[in-house]
Amino acid sequence: MRLNYLGPQGTFTHQAAIEASKVMEALSPEAIIAPQPLDTVEEIMTAVQRGKGWGVIAWENNVEGYVVPNLDALIDAKDIAAFARVTINVAFDAFVLDEAQVRNPGGLTQVCAHHHGLAQCRRFTAEHGLEELPATSNAAACRDLMPGQVALGPAICGPLYGLKTLANSVQDFADAHTDFLVLAPRGEVLDVLEDYRRRELGEFETVIAFVLLHTGAGSLSKVLDLMRDAGLNMTSFMSRPVKGHDGAYSFFATVDAAPWQPHFRWVLAQFLSQGEWVKTLAVYPRSERPDPPVDTSMLPHGGVYLGPECADQARNIIKADSGTAPAAPGQLPGLDLATAASQPGQDPRMEGQGEAMRRELLW
Numbered sequence: 001m002r003l004n005y006l007g008p009q010g011t012f013t014h015q016a017a018i019e020a021s022k023v024m025e026a027l028s029p030e031a032i033i034a035p036q037p038l039d040t041v042e043e044i045m046t047a048v049q050r051g052k053g054w055g056v057i058a059w060e061n062n063v064e065g066y067v068v069p070n071l072d073a074l075i076d077a078k079d080i081a082a083f084a085r086v087t088i089n090v091a092f093d094a095f096v097l098d099e100a101q102v103r104n105p106g107g108l109t110q111v112c113a114h115h116h117g118l119a120q121c122r123r124f125t126a127e128h129g130l131e132e133l134p135a136t137s138n139a140a141a142c143r144d145l146m147p148g149q150v151a152l153g154p155a156i157c158g159p160l161y162g163l164k165t166l167a168n169s170v171q172d173f174a175d176a177h178t179d180f181l182v183l184a185p186r187g188e189v190l191d192v193l194e195d196y197r198r199r200e201l202g203e204f205e206t207v208i209a210f211v212l213l214h215t216g217a218g219s220l221s222k223v224l225d226l227m228r229d230a231g232l233n234m235t236s237f238m239s240r241p242v243k244g245h246d247g248a249y250s251f252f253a254t255v256d257a258a259p260w261q262p263h264f265r266w267v268l269a270q271f272l273s274q275g276e277w278v279k280t281l282a283v284y285p286r287s288e289r290p291d292p293p294v295d296t297s298m299l300p301h302g303g304v305y306l307g308p309e310c311a312d313q314a315r316n317i318i319k320a321d322s323g324t325a326p327a328a329p330g331q332l333p334g335l336d337l338a339t340a341a342s343q344p345g346q347d348p349r350m351e352g353q354g355e356a357m358r359r360e361l362l363w
Contacts (some may be wrong), residue, residue: 002054004056085205087180110133206348214275
Protein backbone atom coordinates (compact mmCIF):
# COMPACT_ATOMS: atom_id res chain seq x y z
CA MET A 1 0.00 0.00 0.00
CA ARG A 2 1.37 3.39 -1.00
CA LEU A 3 1.11 6.05 1.70
CA ASN A 4 1.44 9.53 0.18
CA TYR A 5 2.90 12.32 2.31
CA LEU A 6 4.12 15.89 1.87
CA GLY A 7 7.76 15.58 0.88
CA PRO A 8 10.60 15.65 0.47
CA GLN A 9 12.13 13.20 2.93
CA GLY A 10 12.58 14.60 6.42
CA THR A 11 9.33 16.55 6.80
CA PHE A 12 7.24 16.17 9.91
CA THR A 13 4.64 14.63 7.61
CA HIS A 14 7.25 12.02 6.62
CA GLN A 15 7.68 11.20 10.31
CA ALA A 16 3.88 11.00 10.63
CA ALA A 17 3.75 8.63 7.65
CA ILE A 18 6.27 6.34 9.36
CA GLU A 19 4.19 6.35 12.58
CA ALA A 20 0.99 5.81 10.59
CA SER A 21 2.62 2.85 8.84
CA LYS A 22 3.20 1.23 12.23
CA VAL A 23 -0.46 1.71 13.15
CA MET A 24 -1.67 0.30 9.84
CA GLU A 25 0.68 -2.69 9.97
CA ALA A 26 -0.49 -3.45 13.52
CA LEU A 27 -4.07 -3.58 12.23
CA SER A 28 -3.13 -5.60 9.14
CA PRO A 29 0.14 -7.51 9.71
CA GLU A 30 0.12 -8.70 6.11
CA ALA A 31 0.09 -5.13 4.79
CA ILE A 32 3.29 -3.65 3.35
CA ILE A 33 3.24 0.14 3.64
CA ALA A 34 5.44 2.19 1.31
CA PRO A 35 5.65 5.94 2.16
CA GLN A 36 5.72 8.05 -1.01
CA PRO A 37 6.67 11.76 -1.01
CA LEU A 38 4.64 14.21 -3.09
CA ASP A 39 5.20 17.92 -3.61
CA THR A 40 1.86 19.36 -2.42
CA VAL A 41 -1.20 18.48 -0.37
CA GLU A 42 -3.25 18.88 -3.55
CA GLU A 43 -1.25 16.05 -5.12
CA ILE A 44 -1.86 13.90 -2.04
CA MET A 45 -5.62 14.49 -2.22
CA THR A 46 -5.67 13.75 -5.95
CA ALA A 47 -3.72 10.52 -5.51
CA VAL A 48 -6.10 9.30 -2.79
CA GLN A 49 -9.13 10.36 -4.84
CA ARG A 50 -7.85 8.34 -7.80
CA GLY A 51 -7.17 5.24 -5.71
CA LYS A 52 -3.38 5.60 -5.87
CA GLY A 53 -2.78 4.80 -2.23
CA TRP A 54 -3.70 6.51 1.03
CA GLY A 55 -2.49 9.85 2.31
CA VAL A 56 -1.23 11.69 5.39
CA ILE A 57 -1.87 15.40 5.99
CA ALA A 58 -1.15 17.74 8.89
CA TRP A 59 -4.33 18.55 10.78
CA GLU A 60 -3.84 20.46 14.03
CA ASN A 61 -0.92 21.99 15.90
CA ASN A 62 -1.13 22.82 19.59
CA VAL A 63 0.56 26.20 18.97
CA GLU A 64 -0.86 27.40 15.63
CA GLY A 65 -4.16 25.52 15.68
CA TYR A 66 -5.77 23.86 12.67
CA VAL A 67 -3.95 23.69 9.35
CA VAL A 68 -6.73 25.57 7.62
CA PRO A 69 -5.86 24.81 3.96
CA ASN A 70 -5.89 21.08 4.75
CA LEU A 71 -9.19 21.42 6.58
CA ASP A 72 -10.68 23.17 3.54
CA ALA A 73 -9.26 20.50 1.23
CA LEU A 74 -10.87 17.71 3.24
CA ILE A 75 -14.32 19.27 3.33
CA ASP A 76 -14.19 19.88 -0.44
CA ALA A 77 -12.92 16.38 -1.26
CA LYS A 78 -15.50 14.31 -3.13
CA ASP A 79 -14.71 10.84 -1.81
CA ILE A 80 -12.10 11.05 0.97
CA ALA A 81 -12.29 10.61 4.75
CA ALA A 82 -9.82 9.97 7.57
CA PHE A 83 -9.62 6.87 9.75
CA ALA A 84 -6.53 7.43 11.94
CA ARG A 85 -4.84 10.27 13.78
CA VAL A 86 -1.16 10.28 14.78
CA THR A 87 0.81 12.80 16.83
CA ILE A 88 4.36 13.97 16.16
CA ASN A 89 6.38 16.07 18.58
CA VAL A 90 7.60 19.21 16.84
CA ALA A 91 11.06 20.70 17.44
CA PHE A 92 12.92 22.94 15.00
CA ASP A 93 16.65 23.21 14.47
CA ALA A 94 18.20 26.06 12.48
CA PHE A 95 20.50 25.01 9.62
CA VAL A 96 23.00 26.79 7.37
CA LEU A 97 25.09 25.61 4.45
CA ASP A 98 28.55 25.47 6.02
CA GLU A 99 30.64 25.94 9.14
CA ALA A 100 31.72 29.41 8.05
CA GLN A 101 28.14 30.65 8.47
CA VAL A 102 27.94 28.97 11.88
CA ARG A 103 31.05 30.87 13.00
CA ASN A 104 29.94 34.15 11.37
CA PRO A 105 26.14 34.32 11.13
CA GLY A 106 26.12 38.07 10.52
CA GLY A 107 25.66 37.61 6.79
CA LEU A 108 22.42 35.66 7.14
CA THR A 109 19.40 37.59 5.87
CA GLN A 110 16.51 35.15 5.34
CA VAL A 111 14.86 32.29 7.20
CA CYS A 112 13.04 29.58 5.23
CA ALA A 113 10.42 27.09 6.39
CA HIS A 114 6.80 26.05 5.93
CA HIS A 115 4.54 28.92 7.01
CA HIS A 116 3.49 27.00 10.12
CA GLY A 117 7.16 26.44 10.95
CA LEU A 118 7.91 30.14 10.54
CA ALA A 119 5.01 30.99 12.85
CA GLN A 120 6.39 28.68 15.56
CA CYS A 121 9.91 30.18 15.52
CA ARG A 122 9.24 33.91 15.49
CA ARG A 123 11.46 34.64 18.50
CA PHE A 124 14.52 33.19 16.74
CA THR A 125 13.68 35.10 13.56
CA ALA A 126 13.34 38.39 15.42
CA GLU A 127 16.54 37.90 17.43
CA HIS A 128 18.54 37.42 14.22
CA GLY A 129 16.73 40.09 12.19
CA LEU A 130 15.81 37.67 9.41
CA GLU A 131 13.27 38.03 6.62
CA GLU A 132 10.75 35.19 6.44
CA LEU A 133 10.62 33.17 3.22
CA PRO A 134 7.84 30.52 3.13
CA ALA A 135 8.54 27.11 1.60
CA THR A 136 6.24 24.25 0.61
CA SER A 137 7.62 22.24 3.55
CA ASN A 138 10.33 22.49 6.18
CA ALA A 139 12.35 19.74 4.53
CA ALA A 140 12.04 21.49 1.16
CA ALA A 141 13.48 24.62 2.79
CA CYS A 142 16.44 22.55 3.97
CA ARG A 143 16.90 20.79 0.65
CA ASP A 144 16.81 24.06 -1.33
CA LEU A 145 18.83 26.18 1.12
CA MET A 146 20.84 29.00 -0.48
CA PRO A 147 23.80 31.07 0.80
CA GLY A 148 22.69 33.75 3.25
CA GLN A 149 19.66 31.75 4.33
CA VAL A 150 18.70 29.80 7.45
CA ALA A 151 16.40 26.79 7.13
CA LEU A 152 14.18 25.57 9.96
CA GLY A 153 13.31 21.90 10.18
CA PRO A 154 13.51 18.61 12.08
CA ALA A 155 16.94 17.52 13.33
CA ILE A 156 17.02 14.72 10.75
CA CYS A 157 17.25 17.28 7.95
CA GLY A 158 20.81 18.22 8.91
CA PRO A 159 22.48 14.93 8.01
CA LEU A 160 19.86 14.19 5.35
CA TYR A 161 20.76 17.29 3.30
CA GLY A 162 24.36 17.82 4.41
CA LEU A 163 23.67 20.99 6.43
CA LYS A 164 25.34 22.47 9.50
CA THR A 165 23.40 23.20 12.68
CA LEU A 166 23.32 26.85 13.69
CA ALA A 167 21.06 26.31 16.73
CA ASN A 168 18.95 23.58 18.28
CA SER A 169 15.31 23.71 19.39
CA VAL A 170 14.57 27.25 18.21
CA GLN A 171 10.77 26.88 18.47
CA ASP A 172 8.94 29.44 20.63
CA PHE A 173 7.12 26.83 22.71
CA ALA A 174 8.39 23.63 24.24
CA ASP A 175 6.21 20.51 24.04
CA ALA A 176 4.73 21.56 20.70
CA HIS A 177 3.18 18.80 18.62
CA THR A 178 1.18 18.34 15.44
CA ASP A 179 -1.60 15.84 14.80
CA PHE A 180 -1.91 14.24 11.35
CA LEU A 181 -4.81 12.44 9.69
CA VAL A 182 -4.54 9.31 7.56
CA LEU A 183 -6.84 9.52 4.52
CA ALA A 184 -8.42 6.94 2.21
CA PRO A 185 -11.35 6.70 -0.21
CA ARG A 186 -14.61 6.56 1.74
CA GLY A 187 -15.43 2.99 0.73
CA GLU A 188 -12.10 1.81 2.14
CA VAL A 189 -12.59 3.91 5.26
CA LEU A 190 -15.91 2.13 5.86
CA ASP A 191 -14.08 -1.20 5.68
CA VAL A 192 -11.47 -0.02 8.19
CA LEU A 193 -14.17 1.25 10.55
CA GLU A 194 -16.00 -2.09 10.36
CA ASP A 195 -12.74 -3.73 11.39
CA TYR A 196 -12.42 -1.23 14.27
CA ARG A 197 -15.89 -2.17 15.48
CA ARG A 198 -15.17 -5.90 15.32
CA ARG A 199 -11.99 -5.40 17.32
CA GLU A 200 -13.83 -3.27 19.92
CA LEU A 201 -10.95 -0.81 20.04
CA GLY A 202 -12.60 1.42 22.60
CA GLU A 203 -13.68 5.03 22.33
CA PHE A 204 -13.69 7.08 19.15
CA GLU A 205 -13.48 10.67 18.02
CA THR A 206 -15.34 12.07 15.01
CA VAL A 207 -14.93 15.24 12.97
CA ILE A 208 -18.11 16.41 11.25
CA ALA A 209 -18.83 19.38 9.03
CA PHE A 210 -22.23 20.95 8.53
CA VAL A 211 -23.77 23.87 6.68
CA LEU A 212 -27.00 25.43 7.91
CA LEU A 213 -29.40 25.97 5.02
CA HIS A 214 -32.04 27.35 7.39
CA THR A 215 -30.47 30.41 8.96
CA GLY A 216 -31.67 33.08 11.33
CA ALA A 217 -31.48 34.02 14.99
CA GLY A 218 -30.70 30.97 17.11
CA SER A 219 -30.20 28.54 14.21
CA LEU A 220 -26.68 27.59 15.27
CA SER A 221 -27.61 27.33 18.94
CA LYS A 222 -30.36 24.84 18.03
CA VAL A 223 -27.78 22.57 16.42
CA LEU A 224 -25.48 22.84 19.42
CA ASP A 225 -28.44 22.17 21.74
CA LEU A 226 -29.00 18.87 19.92
CA MET A 227 -25.44 17.79 20.75
CA ARG A 228 -25.82 18.87 24.36
CA ASP A 229 -29.16 17.09 24.76
CA ALA A 230 -27.67 13.90 23.32
CA GLY A 231 -24.83 14.05 25.84
CA LEU A 232 -22.12 14.51 23.20
CA ASN A 233 -18.85 16.01 24.39
CA MET A 234 -17.60 18.48 21.77
CA THR A 235 -13.87 19.15 22.10
CA SER A 236 -13.48 21.71 19.31
CA PHE A 237 -15.69 23.90 17.16
CA MET A 238 -14.89 26.39 14.42
CA SER A 239 -16.30 27.99 11.29
CA ARG A 240 -14.98 28.50 7.78
CA PRO A 241 -16.46 30.71 5.06
CA VAL A 242 -18.23 29.05 2.17
CA LYS A 243 -15.80 30.30 -0.43
CA GLY A 244 -17.07 33.14 -2.57
CA HIS A 245 -20.31 33.59 -0.62
CA ASP A 246 -20.38 36.44 1.89
CA GLY A 247 -22.03 35.59 5.20
CA ALA A 248 -22.25 31.82 4.52
CA TYR A 249 -20.24 29.44 6.70
CA SER A 250 -19.34 25.80 7.16
CA PHE A 251 -19.02 24.62 10.74
CA PHE A 252 -16.70 21.92 12.05
CA ALA A 253 -17.02 20.01 15.30
CA THR A 254 -14.86 17.33 16.91
CA VAL A 255 -16.97 15.01 19.04
CA ASP A 256 -16.05 12.28 21.53
CA ALA A 257 -18.20 9.56 19.94
CA ALA A 258 -18.53 7.44 16.81
CA PRO A 259 -21.33 8.14 14.28
CA TRP A 260 -22.70 4.61 14.63
CA GLN A 261 -23.35 5.03 18.35
CA PRO A 262 -27.07 5.58 19.00
CA HIS A 263 -26.90 9.05 20.59
CA PHE A 264 -24.68 10.36 17.79
CA ARG A 265 -26.80 8.72 15.07
CA TRP A 266 -29.83 10.47 16.59
CA VAL A 267 -28.09 13.86 16.32
CA LEU A 268 -27.11 13.25 12.68
CA ALA A 269 -30.66 12.17 11.87
CA GLN A 270 -31.99 15.36 13.47
CA PHE A 271 -29.61 17.46 11.36
CA LEU A 272 -30.87 15.80 8.21
CA SER A 273 -34.54 15.96 9.19
CA GLN A 274 -34.16 19.74 9.63
CA GLY A 275 -32.87 20.05 6.07
CA GLU A 276 -29.23 20.79 6.91
CA TRP A 277 -26.13 19.53 5.05
CA VAL A 278 -23.82 17.21 7.02
CA LYS A 279 -20.58 15.38 6.20
CA THR A 280 -18.40 13.18 8.40
CA LEU A 281 -14.75 14.01 7.69
CA ALA A 282 -12.95 11.64 10.05
CA VAL A 283 -13.52 8.82 12.56
CA TYR A 284 -10.59 7.38 14.48
CA PRO A 285 -9.77 5.72 17.81
CA ARG A 286 -9.60 8.39 20.50
CA SER A 287 -6.35 8.91 22.37
CA GLU A 288 -6.25 10.13 25.92
CA ARG A 289 -5.63 13.86 25.98
CA PRO A 290 -4.51 16.06 28.83
CA ASP A 291 -7.37 18.04 30.33
CA PRO A 292 -5.64 20.55 32.60
CA PRO A 293 -7.65 23.16 34.47
CA VAL A 294 -7.40 26.63 32.99
CA ASP A 295 -5.80 29.10 35.38
CA THR A 296 -5.13 32.82 35.13
CA SER A 297 -1.56 32.29 33.90
CA MET A 298 -3.01 30.94 30.62
CA LEU A 299 -5.23 33.96 29.92
CA PRO A 300 -4.40 36.42 27.10
CA HIS A 301 -3.41 39.95 28.00
CA GLY A 302 -6.22 42.42 28.61
CA GLY A 303 -9.81 41.31 28.84
CA VAL A 304 -11.69 40.96 32.12
CA TYR A 305 -11.57 38.31 34.84
CA LEU A 306 -13.46 38.97 38.07
CA GLY A 307 -12.41 35.97 40.14
CA PRO A 308 -14.79 33.39 41.65
CA GLU A 309 -16.18 35.42 44.57
CA CYS A 310 -16.61 38.62 42.60
CA ALA A 311 -18.20 36.73 39.67
CA ASP A 312 -20.70 35.02 41.99
CA GLN A 313 -21.58 38.40 43.47
CA ALA A 314 -22.05 39.88 40.00
CA ARG A 315 -24.35 37.02 38.92
CA ASN A 316 -26.51 37.39 42.00
CA ILE A 317 -26.80 41.15 41.52
CA ILE A 318 -27.63 40.83 37.82
CA LYS A 319 -30.32 38.25 38.62
CA ALA A 320 -31.79 40.42 41.37
CA ASP A 321 -31.68 43.62 39.31
CA SER A 322 -32.80 42.23 35.95
CA GLY A 323 -35.04 44.66 34.21
CA THR A 324 -33.63 47.74 35.97
CA ALA A 325 -32.00 50.66 34.18
CA PRO A 326 -28.39 50.22 33.01
CA ALA A 327 -25.72 51.05 35.56
CA ALA A 328 -23.23 53.84 35.19
CA PRO A 329 -20.21 53.16 32.94
CA GLY A 330 -17.73 50.81 34.60
CA GLN A 331 -20.30 49.43 37.05
CA LEU A 332 -22.76 46.59 37.41
CA PRO A 333 -25.89 47.31 39.45
CA GLY A 334 -24.68 47.35 43.04
CA LEU A 335 -21.11 46.33 42.15
CA ASP A 336 -18.31 48.83 41.61
CA LEU A 337 -15.96 47.13 39.18
CA ALA A 338 -13.18 49.49 40.20
CA THR A 339 -12.87 47.33 43.33
CA ALA A 340 -12.62 44.07 41.36
CA ALA A 341 -8.83 43.93 41.63
CA SER A 342 -9.08 43.44 45.37
CA GLN A 343 -11.29 40.37 45.04
CA PRO A 344 -9.74 36.94 45.66
CA GLY A 345 -8.66 35.15 42.49
CA GLN A 346 -8.25 38.35 40.48
CA ASP A 347 -5.89 38.11 37.53
CA PRO A 348 -2.95 40.28 38.65
CA ARG A 349 -2.45 41.59 35.11
CA MET A 350 -5.83 43.34 35.16
CA GLU A 351 -5.83 46.47 37.30
CA GLY A 352 -9.60 46.31 37.70
CA GLN A 353 -10.04 50.07 37.26
CA GLY A 354 -13.45 51.12 35.96
CA GLU A 355 -12.03 52.81 32.86
CA ALA A 356 -9.92 49.74 32.07
CA MET A 357 -13.04 47.58 32.30
CA ARG A 358 -14.86 49.85 29.89
CA ARG A 359 -11.97 49.63 27.44
CA GLU A 360 -11.82 45.83 27.55
CA LEU A 361 -15.58 45.17 27.45
CA LEU A 362 -16.57 48.20 25.32
CA TRP A 363 -19.68 48.76 27.44
